[in-house]
Amino acid sequence: MTEFKKGTRQFWIPYLFLLPNLLIFVLFVIIPAVQGLAMSFTDWSVFSKPNFIGFANFKELFADEVFLTTFRNTLVYSILTVCALVVVSLGLALLLFHNTIKGVKAFRAIFYIPSLLSMITVGIAWRFILGDEMGIVNFLIRSCGGKGVQWLTSGKLAMLSVILVSVWTYAGYYMIIFISGLQTIPVELYEAAYVDGASRWYSFKSITLPLLSPTTLVVSILATINAFKAYELILTMTKGGPGYATKFIVQQVYEVAFLEDRMGYASAMSIILMLMIGVITLIQFKGSRGEGENE
């Protein structure tokens, strides 16, 4: 009987510890997500009674040119930003992992600081830096006799600027994750490879990259989720412009919900965004598992 009680207690105690977090998760994530899903099948506007309209919102979405443009922009921005972030933050981590450079801790702090800033501050600051007429960069270019670059008024350059600023902001954060990943790789493996005459590149390719793949997976998933949710930076830097050049799904969801008062339609957009993130995360997981199996 005592053994049975002990066993039951041991079974329940972990769940008891999980309970507060689980409650918060259910209250603030699961329930709103389910509500959002339910709303996406209605024509609800903020002050009206919702009517069930089936898949009408989803049908409309795939004929909505603005939504399709924001969908494409979100995909392009996310893929390019995540790829650039993985490469840059891994590069920074490799540079600053060993204490071979003088002032390595100061450099780590310098690269990390942007990720602590509010994205609104970052967006406004970079608008001042890249602005066509009032921007510091164009002021310097013009001072040297140049013509000034349309960083934020040309569609392609605006997208590139937004990606570069995103990488500048988050690279330091992911660098720290990569550094902690690098610390888990046994030094003996490099020593053995060195004794066998392996080059630095070969060591990196055959030891660092494979053993760092769980960290790379975490970084790419976190970066993907962040990229898909990009809003404040875009709003303060380009307002989604010029035209639709840097307008992403989150901004469109906000505008449809709060400017057009179409909560049901905006919910349908959010569901699509959630599915997009889910599918891409799943692909990343599958890809990473595949790599692991090959090894």
Add this chain to the structure above:
Amino acid sequence: MKKNLLVLLLVCCVAGQLMAAGSSETPVAKTNEPVTLSVLWFNDGNESDVFTATMKDYLASHPNVKVDLQIVAFADYQQKLKMMISGGNPPDLARMATADLTSLIDTVLPLEGYTDVTSLEKQFVPSMLAYAYNKDNKLAALPVEATANGMLVNKTAFKNAGIDVDAVSKTWTWEEWAEIMKKVIAANSSNGMKYGLAVDFTPHRFSTIMYQFGGHFLNADQTAMQFNNPGTIASLQWFKKMHDDNLIPKSVWLGSENPAELFQAGIVACHIGGSWNVNTYKKNIANFEWGTVQMPKASIRSSVPGGKLIASFKGCAHPQAAVDFMIAFADKEHSSQYDKETMNISARVDTNIQYASNASDFNIFADELKVTPAFTANEWKNPNLAKVTAYAKEQIVQYLMGNIDVDTCVANVDKKGAGFFK
């Protein structure tokens, strides 16, 4: 024992009833009941400070009334207010921009039943009062600040080109303006001046030009979108030409650069902004002479009326106290003090505000309002138009960038708007 329990149960029931009665909301609060009015506010400049100072005497003479002022950034204001209303917890009072009021008009508390509406209606400028009526034509808000769109110019730049801008602006057309600007830019290029005009990146400011070219958003009876009309097309074509000819900087409508900053830096000679810019420029510009001039005309002269109103909401905690407070705030004495210190145009018919400075600027804005056709206010108070203006702005930018032609631009806006005017 049973008897004691029964007595205890009865006492609990009575106490419960009493507590419930005490906490229930009555539609009309007693005048001496302690009341804390929740007031939602946003600032363009110093408005919340002036509001507090203006209403100090009212609060002193009504010791039972207190104000809980919540200041929210304008960018988040509409969302916050909508969330409060849809959550069943609206503020007692809120400062409302005309655009916000039109989209929330169904939730605003009609004043009938709380005060004598007929005497109130006579006190305000009709074009501003138009914004204050709900769909049933009941007065539901009180205008406290009137604003107008207008043109602010760098007078020093015009002087450098040998042009008396005060004189020429009395009769100029947009074509004459374009010719004059070429001279002004040429005379001031060594000082860094590059463009003639910056227009705020809002559909409201663009509509100033659209109305001047004879254009409009809606049909005559305001029941359908009609952006596709010769006047609107002419204004769009002119707007694009000015961008292509480098008389208007692309960085404002395409790159979200702040037109007020470009004007203050001396990069543009003119700015189509609003009467609120007078206050900003008074503080910030010291290195050149500036002032307000009459806007050029195309087929007609026009501005766009706007402003801020104060309103209460259906289901708020203290409707009677809120209405009493807003009537006091919008009366001649308080609103004059408020408008004088916030440097706004009065929305009342009976005020003669002696501004400490820039009186001539405000007079020009007031003149622009006087020649503005009444339908402009009716268009901007249409709640369905408010839902399509963000899209219209994006389509205008698409046209400016050359991604679509003008016919596609106006057709797209009409198509989008049709969904809201069903």
